[in-house]
Amino acid sequence: MNHDQRRIIQAVRGHWHIHPGGESETRDLLNAMDLVSGQRMLDLGSGFGATVAFARANGLRAVGVDLLAPSLRLARRLHPGLALVAGDASALPFRDGSFDAVTAMCMVGFLSDKTAFFLEVRRVLRPGGRFGADVYTLRDSKSCLARPGGMAHVISLERLLEHLISAGFQVLAVEDLGGSYTESYRAFLEAARRARPELDARFGEGAVDDALSAFRANIAQVLEGGKGGARVVARATR
Ligand SMILES: C[S@@+](CC[C@H](N)C(=O)[O-])C[C@H]1O[C@@H](n2cnc3c(N)ncnc32)[C@H](O)[C@@H]1O
Numbered sequence: 001m002n003h004d005q006r007r008i009i010q011a012v013r014g015h016w017h018i019h020p021g022g023e024s025e026t027r028d029l030l031n032a033m034d035l036v037s038g039q040r041m042l043d044l045g046s047g048f049g050a051t052v053a054f055a056r057a058n059g060l061r062a063v064g065v066d067l068l069a070p071s072l073r074l075a076r077r078l079h080p081g082l083a084l085v086a087g088d089a090s091a092l093p094f095r096d097g098s099f100d101a102v103t104a105m106c107m108v109g110f111l112s113d114k115t116a117f118f119l120e121v122r123r124v125l126r127p128g129g130r131f132g133a134d135v136y137t138l139r140d141s142k143s144c145l146a147r148p149g150g151m152a153h154v155i156s157l158e159r160l161l162e163h164l165i166s167a168g169f170q171v172l173a174v175e176d177l178g179g180s181y182t183e184s185y186r187a188f189l190e191a192a193r194r195a196r197p198e199l200d201a202r203f204g205e206g207a208v209d210d211a212l213s214a215f216r217a218n219i220a221q222v223l224e225g226g227k228g229g230a231r232v233v234a235r236a237t238r
Helices: 003-013 022-032 050-057 069-078 114-124 141-145 157-166 178-203 207-213 216-223
Strands: 040-044 061-064 081-084 100-107 124-138 167-174 227-236
Touching: 003 178, 003 207, 022 050, 022 100, 022 124, 022 227, 050 061, 061 069, 061 157, 069 081, 100 114, 114 124, 114 157, 114 207, 124 157, 157 167, 157 227, 167 216, 178 207, 178 216, 178 227
Parallel strands: 040 061, 040 100, 061 081, 100 124
Antiparallel strands: 124 227, 167 227
8 A cells, every 4th residue: 555545544433543443442442451641562563653652641651663664654654752672572572571551452363373473473572461453353154265465364252262372372362353343334434435435636637436445345344244343351379
């Protein structure tokens, strides 16, 4: 997705949180993790920095990591002074036990090797530290694998929880977000429809369609019920 497409998507959303549910879901995830002001938090796949900025505004010492240089550049422009590091969430440049909390919003579905990822998250967490994630979940693996798009490595909730437990986590809470994902994408498409004349005038005819094309398969899978979502909170047991 190029910079103009990003600006169009942001204009439709009206905020920089990329995950379904926007800032209110960020708040709900951090609340569910039971964090305390001053704690060290790491946000993986930090995107445009909205989760890190929200955590910092709420008293956490938050750091973000993302793989993509353009996202990091934009995040730094949007939030000067935010602690953002270029890196791969499965091979983190931090010492063992560096964080009280790790978040991953709408990014686990990008990772092909979940075993390496969850072991790495557990390594950088102190014992007893919290992991909190919003994840897409597969309801019917065959239908989704037949229509790849966006996140190629989404798995079922059951499989995801097995990975967490194998890596040394105790699962504390799971909230089904399927309904809110559906609602969120309906609202997104409606907002895109309403904003289209203004965005076409601003960015050029067809630009909105073009920007949306990157999302179409993912949105269709959610709206057709092939993909759901969940909020998961877990505790590092070692
Ligand atoms: C859908 S966006 C979500 C961004 C942000 N968490 C949010 O909800 O606003 C997924 C982000 O994960 C990042 N990402 C994907 N794989 C990654 C990896 N292996 N390590 C770090 N970041 C990764 C992408 O670059 C992208 O910025």
